[in-house]
Amino acid sequence: SQKIEQNSEALNIQEGKTATLTCNYxxxxxxxxxxxxQDPGRGPxxxxxxxxxxxxxxxxxxxxxxxxTLKQSLFHxxxxxxxxxxxxxxxxxxTGTASKLTFGTGTRLQVTL
Amino acid sequence: EPxxxxxxxxxxxxxxQEVILRCVPISNHLYFYWYRQILGQKVExxxxxxxxxxxxxxxxxxxxxxxxxxxxxNFTLKIRSTKLEDSAMYFCASRLSGSGYNEQFFGxxxxxxxx
Numbered sequence: 001s002q003k004i005e006q007n008s009e010a011l012n013i014q015e016g017k018t019a020t021l022t023c024n025y026x027x028x029x030x031x032x033x034x035x036x037x038q039d040p041g042r043g044p045x046x047x048x049x050x051x052x053x054x055x056x057x058x059x060x061x062x063x064x065x066x067x068x069t070l071k072q073s074l075f076h077x078x079x080x081x082x083x084x085x086x087x088x089x090x091x092x093x094x095t096g097t098a099s100k101l102t103f104g105t106g107t108r109l110q111v112t113l
Numbered sequence: 114e115p116x117x118x119x120x121x122x123x124x125x126x127x128x129x130q131e132v133i134l135r136c137v138p139i140s141n142h143l144y145f146y147w148y149r150q151i152l153g154q155k156v157e158x159x160x161x162x163x164x165x166x167x168x169x170x171x172x173x174x175x176x177x178x179x180x181x182x183x184x185x186x187n188f189t190l191k192i193r194s195t196k197l198e199d200s201a202m203y204f205c206a207s208r209l210s211g212s213g214y215n216e217q218f219f220g221x222x223x224x225x226x227x228x
Contacts, residue, residue: 032215043117043204043219044156089156093215099208100146100169101217103156 002027004104006090012110013080021075021107023090028102032093033066033073037086038106044089048075080111115139117220119205125226126195134190134223136205143210145188146217147180149173149201156204162188195227 007022023033031052036044050057050066050073057064063076077084090104118137126132138145147159161168162180179191188207192199202224206217 034215038156041202041222041224043206043222045219046216049215099144099215100158100161100171101148101156102158105155 002102004028004090004092004102006088006104006107008107009105010108010110012112015081015111015113017080019077019080019084019109019111021088021090021109023073023075023104025071025092028071028092030092030094033064034091034093034101035062035064035073035075036089036091036103038089039086044091044103047088049093077109080109082111082113085109085111117205117207117218119203119220119223121223122221123224123226125228128197128227129194132192132195132225134192134203134205134225136188136190136220137186138188138205138207139218140186141209142207142218144168144208145180145182146206146208147190148204148206148219150204150222151201159190159203192225195225197227200225200227 003026005024013019034049035047038044048057048059048064050064052068061078065074087106087108089106091101093099120135145162148156150156158171160170160174177193181189202222204222205220208217
């Protein structure tokens with residue numbers, strides 16, 4: 001069966017360090033993989049998208065890698081800040097007209113001073 | 114900046130009652146979605162809607178659920194006879210047309226509590 005796993009339910013790091021979150025999937029052949037941020041009681045907010053033929057994508061302090069051989073994506077936040085504390089969701093995009101998102105369970109990141 | 118809006122923010126209903134959750138997608142978007150998130154669980158796809166019809170639906174989206182775009186701006190989710198297990202956050206999302214526009218914009222959600 002198809003599975004998306006975000007290996008850490010929670011991750012605690014110190015301000016200024018790099019946070020690395022992992023997303024693994026099985027029995028998928030996604031064309032795209034997306035990362036979203038979700039704050040408590042709010043809807044997901046899009047951060048980055050990476051295509052199957054891309055190895056790496058960057059946006060400001062964020063970096064995403066995509067390894068279709070390992071079936072894994074890594075999400076990095078450099079120079080982390082307390083404001084980065086949130087739940088980060090990995091989502092696979094199925095090809096097809098409607099492009100529904102299939103989400104992982106998320107990793108709750110806590111950045112402390 | 115344009116955003117997806119949802120009303121109400123919180124809906125409390127009795128089991129067996131009908132509820133309608135409302136969404137106003139971003140005005141030039143053409144694809145619309147409903148997702149739900151049971152407390153402590155992952156966000157789950159319910160249904161997608163394009164060109165005035167359902168494009169895809171999940172196993173969760175059974176005969177008790179329906180969607181409608183009654184006018185040019187609103188997109189609604191109706192649950193005909195609510196069950197306790199329908200209690201969740203319901204998120205509406207929309208996106209532009211075309212394969213390059215895969216970012217989905219989510220609304221703030223409606224918290225549905227079924228008693």
